[in-house]
Amino acid sequence: MAGRKVNTMEELAEVSGISRPTLSKYFNDPDSVRETTRGKIKIALERYDYRPNIFAINQNRKLTKTIGIVVPYSADPFFAEIVRMIERRCIDAGFWPLVFSSHGQQELENNALATLQSLRPAGALIAPLGRSSDFESVQSFAEEVPTIVFDSNVNVGEAFVGSDNSQSIGLIVNYLCRTGEPPCFFEMAPVNPNANKRRDAYIKTMQALGHDPMVLQVDGAGWDFENIGLKEGNRLMVERKLPSETVLCSNDRLAVGLIAAAYQNDIKVGYGEGCSLRIAGHDDHPQSQFTCPPLTTVAQDYSSIAEHSVELLFGMINGESRTADRPEVLFEGKLIMRESA
Amino acid sequence: MAGRKVNTMEELAEVSGISRPTLSKYFNDPDSVRETTRGKIKIALERYDYRPNIFAINQNRKLTKTIGIVVPYSADPFFAEIVRMIERRCIDAGFWPLVFSSHGQQELENNALATLQSLRPAGALIAPLGRSSDFESVQSFAEEVPTIVFDSNVNVGEAFVGSDNSQSIGLIVNYLCRTGEPPCFFEMAPVNPNANKRRDAYIKTMQALGHDPMVLQVDGAGWDFENIGLKEGNRLMVERKLPSETVLCSNDRLAVGLIAAAYQNDIKVGYGEGCSLRIAGHDDHPQSQFTCPPLTTVAQDYSSIAEHSVELLFGMINGESRTADRPEVLFEGKLIMRESA
DNA sequence: CATGAAACTTTACCCCTGTAAAATTTCTTT
DNA sequence: AAAGAAATTTTACAGGGGTAAAGTTTCATG
Numbered sequence: 134m135a136g137r138k139v140n141t142m143e144e145l146a147e148v149s150g151i152s153r154p155t156l157s158k159y160f161n162d163p164d165s166v167r168e169t170t171r172g173k174i175k176i177a178l179e180r181y182d183y184r185p186n187i188f189a190i191n192q193n194r195k196l197t198k199t200i201g202i203v204v205p206y207s208a209d210p211f212f213a214e215i216v217r218m219i220e221r222r223c224i225d226a227g228f229w230p231l232v233f234s235s236h237g238q239q240e241l242e243n244n245a246l247a248t249l250q251s252l253r254p255a256g257a258l259i260a261p262l263g264r265s266s267d268f269e270s271v272q273s274f275a276e277e278v279p280t281i282v283f284d285s286n287v288n289v290g291e292a293f294v295g296s297d298n299s300q301s302i303g304l305i306v307n308y309l310c311r312t313g314e315p316p317c318f319f320e321m322a323p324v325n326p327n328a329n330k331r332r333d334a335y336i337k338t339m340q341a342l343g344h345d346p347m348v349l350q351v352d353g354a355g356w357d358f359e360n361i362g363l364k365e366g367n368r369l370m371v372e373r374k375l376p377s378e379t380v381l382c383s384n385d386r387l388a389v390g391l392i393a394a395a396y397q398n399d400i401k402v403g404y405g406e407g408c409s410l411r412i413a414g415h416d417d418h419p420q421s422q423f424t425c426p427p428l429t430t431v432a433q434d435y436s437s438i439a440e441h442s443v444e445l446l447f448g449m450i451n452g453e454s455r456t457a458d459r460p461e462v463l464f465e466g467k468l469i470m471r472e473s474a
Numbered sequence: 475m476a477g478r479k480v481n482t483m484e485e486l487a488e489v490s491g492i493s494r495p496t497l498s499k500y501f502n503d504p505d506s507v508r509e510t511t512r513g514k515i516k517i518a519l520e521r522y523d524y525r526p527n528i529f530a531i532n533q534n535r536k537l538t539k540t541i542g543i544v545v546p547y548s549a550d551p552f553f554a555e556i557v558r559m560i561e562r563r564c565i566d567a568g569f570w571p572l573v574f575s576s577h578g579q580q581e582l583e584n585n586a587l588a589t590l591q592s593l594r595p596a597g598a599l600i601a602p603l604g605r606s607s608d609f610e611s612v613q614s615f616a617e618e619v620p621t622i623v624f625d626s627n628v629n630v631g632e633a634f635v636g637s638d639n640s641q642s643i644g645l646i647v648n649y650l651c652r653t654g655e656p657p658c659f660f661e662m663a664p665v666n667p668n669a670n671k672r673r674d675a676y677i678k679t680m681q682a683l684g685h686d687p688m689v690l691q692v693d694g695a696g697w698d699f700e701n702i703g704l705k706e707g708n709r710l711m712v713e714r715k716l717p718s719e720t721v722l723c724s725n726d727r728l729a730v731g732l733i734a735a736a737y738q739n740d741i742k743v744g745y746g747e748g749c750s751l752r753i754a755g756h757d758d759h760p761q762s763q764f765t766c767p768p769l770t771t772v773a774q775d776y777s778s779i780a781e782h783s784v785e786l787l788f789g790m791i792n793g794e795s796r797t798a799d800r801p802e803v804l805f806e807g808k809l810i811m812r813e814s815a
Numbered sequence: 816c817a818t819g820a821a822a823c824t825t826t827a828c829c830c831c832t833g834t835a836a837a838a839t840t841t842c843t844t845t
Numbered sequence: 846a847a848a849g850a851a852a853t854t855t856t857a858c859a860g861g862g863g864t865a866a867a868g869t870t871t872c873a874t875g
Binding site: 481482483484494495497498501502508510526527529530531533534535 | 860861862863864865871872
């Protein structure tokens with residue numbers, strides 16, 4: 134690509150001696166042109182630096198190669214990780230993933246959806262804000278764009294992929310009850326359906342095991358979960374209002390904050406000798422193995438969720454699976470026993 | 475937006491009674507049309523759901539409203555946070571930020587740059603991979619697109635914005651020396667210029683203070699820093715090869731791993747009574763305040779870096795500041811004294 | 816009310832590629 | 846070598862909106 138800069142396919146046609154429509158075919162699928170032709174094109178491409186204009190391409194194709202990914206908060210470790218996996222798979226499949234973060238705000242979520250829609254993407258994978266989502270916006274988006282909803286199950290789109298909170302919470306509550314004092318449940322005012330499901334699952338499991346559920350719902354808005362865990366944990370510890378020596382947190386980030394609070398109050402966390410507080414989380418964030426003590430938690434099946442979401446979407450895009458019903462695929466959580474509980 | 479769906483500006487012109495060129499003006503700048511006209515357009519927009527086709531817009535405009543953001547690893551807390559801030563500012567300024575993550579791989583970085591270039595963005599903010607960047611690709615990109623480089627200073631683009639590693643490392647080394655045993659320096663094989671600058675600054679500062687520098691360079695590839703800190707830290711502790719009771723880590727993620735290693739080896743970390751190891755980091759990642767003990771570190775000035783990068787870029791885009799030289803703007807780090815050192 | 820500037824409409828052409836249809840060439844097959 | 850299939854070229858139009866030029870309307874001003 135040393136030669137002069139070639140800006141349009143027309144120009145490339147001139148210098149390569151290949152007609153523009155054939156070039157167009159080539160760029161859509163190199164294997165769709167004769168091998169000798171392909172060779173000539175490749176040689177031309179080495180000599181002249183050319184790259185098709187994405188805007189012009191997408192303006193005419195009915196089906197874009199764009200895939201939209203919308204998450205509530207891109208800096209959250211769970212979403213950062215799952216987005217990373219989804220992106221990878223899209224790229225491998227020859228698609229072009231575009232990530233939008235709502236930063237926790239309805240306005241930005243609507244914005245992202247609107248922008249995305251005007252990009253006429255082949256499909257979208259969205260994890261809605263949940264309670265603060267503008268339901269109508271999300272719905273009207275999903276009517277136009279093939280959409281898979283993941284993580285937070287609001288009732289739109291063609292399918293939902295997420296974790297079986299009922300199973301996963303059941304799992305860890307059971308574990309905690311078998312190995313020590315029954316846990317209380319530490320949560321913030323729920324921001325999405327997951328939070329509600331987790332609490333309900335906690336209550337149900339506790340009752341099934343013959344224990345009284347103890348739900349601690351603390352205040353706090355936004356996505357600064359660790360801080361809320363720290364502040365409210367601190368308060369509860371200072372005021373000695375923790376109803377149990379075992380605390381199950383609604384998610385790992387709260388647990389991280391709570392562990393920090395325990396440290397500040399000289400409370401030793403763990404399941405072993407000399408420990409006076411057990412703390413468990415939910416999700417198995419990437420950093421949860423590095424807390425002190427390492428966090429006992431339930432792992433969400435990141436890679437299955439990512440893979441299955443993407444597969445479902447590709448299926449829809451290829452028109453394979455237009456089912457009338459809206460399947461909900463739930464993956465089971467795995468108990469991750471570490472030292473904190 | 476209840477009425478029938480309007481797909482093109484032409485159609486909107488019909489139903490609104492406003493000519494298409496005027497509508498075009500309106501969408502480029504609502505204030506450029508007469509108020510009565512603006513009113514009519516707004517009313518039409520409420521009745522008919524219409525949004526200009528982004529592809530068509532960008533195909534024709536010489537200057538796109540797109541801003542590319544390329545980072546080496548989107549799931550890294552530092553980048554997650556700084557991207558969040560940059561995105562916000564771009565959106566507020568009416569631009570359309572597109573985030574690409576290289577996931578640590580040269581191929582993906584090249585890919586991102588190529589894709590981005592074909593989007594003809596108004597400008598780009600890139601944090602290159604550093605040592606594994608394909609320098610030529612980055613350079614040829616920066617020649618076409620107004621580019622600000624941040625975080626990792628490879629010598630391309632119109633300007634660099636980052637942290638003054640020399641100052642920040644000097645600061646914390648000084649602090650550590652004044653408050654206890656001089657630190658050794660814990661790092662991985664450097665992946666970018668920052669790592670080198672930090673080590674060099676460490677050595678220089680130690681020498682200036684009359685101490686012998688002790689650099690521990692551990693193996694490890696990829697972006698799994700905490701794990702490397704944990705594994706290598708474990709090894710060093712088990713083999714009793716830590717040359718000092720104070721360890722300054724090249725970044726917070728390594729420090730998080732090292733703190734976990736100390737915990738596993740029953741080594742109490744902190745500056746107070748009964749502690750036998752001090753650990754400090756660099757960057758002040760969002761989660762560093764929640765480690766146990768909370769991490770003493772040097773804070774990079776996230777918001778200044780984000781703001782200044784964006785401002786410089788906007789300046790270039792508006793043609794204000796085409797300086798011949800390539801300014802390098804460095805922000806100072808702030809010492810964050812917590813309990814770990 | 817006349818005047819001129821500002822805003823608007825009309826008309827027309829441009830951007831760059833997709834894509835369909837018909838005509839031509841190339842390759843494969845018998 | 847002739848026929849047929851496959852690939853290519855030619856031709857032509859479409860997509861949705863930017864934008865310039867010329868003509869028309871609107872508005873503020875004197």
